[in-house]
Amino acid sequence: MVQETGRARPGGRTARTQEAVHAAVRELLGENPGGVFTIAEVAARSGVHQATIYRRWRSPSGLLLDIAVGEINDRSPVPATGDLRADLSAYATRLATGMTGPGALDFLRALIAAANDSVEELALPRVEQFQAMLDAAGAHELSPVDIVELILAPMYLRAMLPVAAWNGLAEAERLVDNVLAVRERRAVSRAAAGAAGRPGA
Template identity: 35%
Template structure:
């Protein structure tokens, strides 16, 4: 087991930073494991040992990039919180960078672990929203209902049917979930 803050964490941080920097400088298509390793100050064998191949490395970096930086904003009601979150999720994930991160996260994911990590990121955000609603005396649906009725359709549309997916669509999905208990 890797020690938190140990060499493993430093290698991961250096390699992730190298991927982000080189992507910004050269573009994703120019990335190679030797180029990334050189920038990170590690050997290519270190990268191959830890990630297996470039696709798995890009997947790991993408999952980290998809992790939210902050808790969802509190707008005072379940409806307002979930609507704002759904609109923000759509905005971030449907951007060219968001789509690329979603695709990378899934492409280099042979065992489904990265998809699970992405799902967990969204579920934690939803949990915060639902906990706040419960604390205000509202009766929110459960996390899986929100994942199935808001996150899943948004993600599907972002990846496979992006035409016509807009803030109004995100609002309709959020409204459909918040009306379940009314």
């Protein structure tokens, strides 16, 4: 059965608050291509009190990151079918394809901008999606950090530095091969360590 993980959307008043704030941020960004806005401007435009915005998003960069995470979750859901190669390939291929579209680097820019803020929980849903994919495949040798380091980071770096012709689909498969090779190497090392620790080994 094909399953794709995704961020649970808030409901009721929380959803209305989020929608109003996100809409206000997008309007302000449209009016100011430089991407500079204040919480006070968002509050005035959205009708949501500043204290509420500060409590939930903490800063303009936190707002940008929340919007970017939501958009990337919608655009590129993480499969969790139990077939790790197929899931990684589907995810990496969508990611590579999206790198050539408008706003491809918005998530990375938002993450960098929010690096000094305590906004880990805004990116947590994506981490949980990676973990769900690994759990479905029984890939206990890997962690979400491995997906970030072995697929996300090199893909974004390559998109930022278009120094030569790039075959995104071929690159996606190469990165997936790297992840699976790391998993296999760790499994072998773990098995060898276990055998060495047994009596009589």
